[in-house]
Amino acid sequence: MQALKRGWREQKNMAAKPSMPPPWIIIxxxxxxxxxxxxxxLLPGPSLLERLRWLDSGICAQMATHTFYPGGEPLPLCARNTGIYLGFIVSLALLHITGKGHAQQLPPGRLCAILVSGVILLALDGLNSLALDLGLPHLYQPHNLLRLASGLVTGLALAALSLPIINRLLWCEYSEQRSISSWSALFPFIFMLIICFFAVASQNIVVLYPLALLSTAGLLSALSIVNLLVIITISKREETFEHYLQLLPLFSIALLLSIxxxxxxxxxxxxxxxxLGL
Known part of the structure; x- marks a missing residue:
């Protein structure tokens, strides 16, 4: 089956492979x-943090009680969204660093179940928090550390589960690699998420700007990837790319659309x- 799929891709893309962009487009x-x-x-006016908060405000509710304050300054995203997009960008970077950037197979079934369970826990924690905000009965007292932890696990799940699907739509060459192949391969990701958890939970002013920039970059990356896939689908260029540089012009358009x-x-x-008078 995999051999037939590879052969089909080769036949489909022999005449459809995009050329490398000229140097001036790259520059x-x-x-x-x-x-x-x-x-x-550098532009005069609002500070960097104020600009990031404004950029993220349409996506995140930015509730004061749901936010971490490193050095007394609120992060641009609430605790849950900080966890999701920080976990996503860190996990995505680690997948590429570990050579899994072109993986087109999902993790094994049990690992997938664990990752999906993390997303379900985030949803349940969110519903519990919403119930409290609405004055309804709830299971437990919500806490920003729980929001952050469930968000980080969800960010990992989004990266590990979406990357193979994205790669199948992008690359002309088929890869049998899994994004996370085993329990031992999961450990580096857990280690990095633990570091992220304590960095945010410390609320130390040293981590303020790195966390603000990384979480916003994660949000921008997620939205830009969605826009990129829409552009590629509309232009009928699925499974035709060989190198990241071929994607650079389209990703630039996707990034501008996301902003x-x-x-x-x-x-x-x-x-x-x-x-509403609020």
Missing amino acids: LSLLLYLALLAGLV GEMLILAQLKLALLHA
Whole structure:
């Protein structure tokens, strides 16, 4: 079956493989990323943290009681979202560092069950917290550390379970690698999530900017990947790519779309709050 799939991919993509982008497009894309980062940090007006909070505000409720305060400053995302997107970007980076960046197979069944259980726990914790906020009966007293922990596990699950699906849509070459192949392969990810957990829980001012930037980068990455897959599907270029550089122009468009979408959502949220008199 796998041999038939590989053969089908080769026949499909012999005439459809995109060429490498010219150097000027690569340079332009890199300059775009530098300009966005420079504008975020150096433009006069609001501080970097205020800009990150505004950018993330359309996605996250940013409730004061659900947020960590390293050095007395609130993070741009609430505890649960900080965990999700920090866990996602760290896990995604670790998958690439460990050579699993092109993996197209899901983890074994038991590992998948554990990862999905983490997502279910996050949902249950969220429902329990919502019940308390609405004055309804709830199972236990919510806590930001629980929100953070369940978010980190969910971020790992999103990275490990979505990467194989994404890779099947991108790459012309088939890979039988699993994103996480065994229990022992899971340990580095657990170790990194524990480090992230204590970094956030410490609320030390030293981790304020790294956490704010990484969690927002995780949110932007997740949204940009969705936009990228939509662009590739619409342009009918699935399973035609060989190198990351071939994706760079399309990913740049996806990133700009993501920033625009987040800014629109932030403005809509502000308008809604004004309309409600909040």
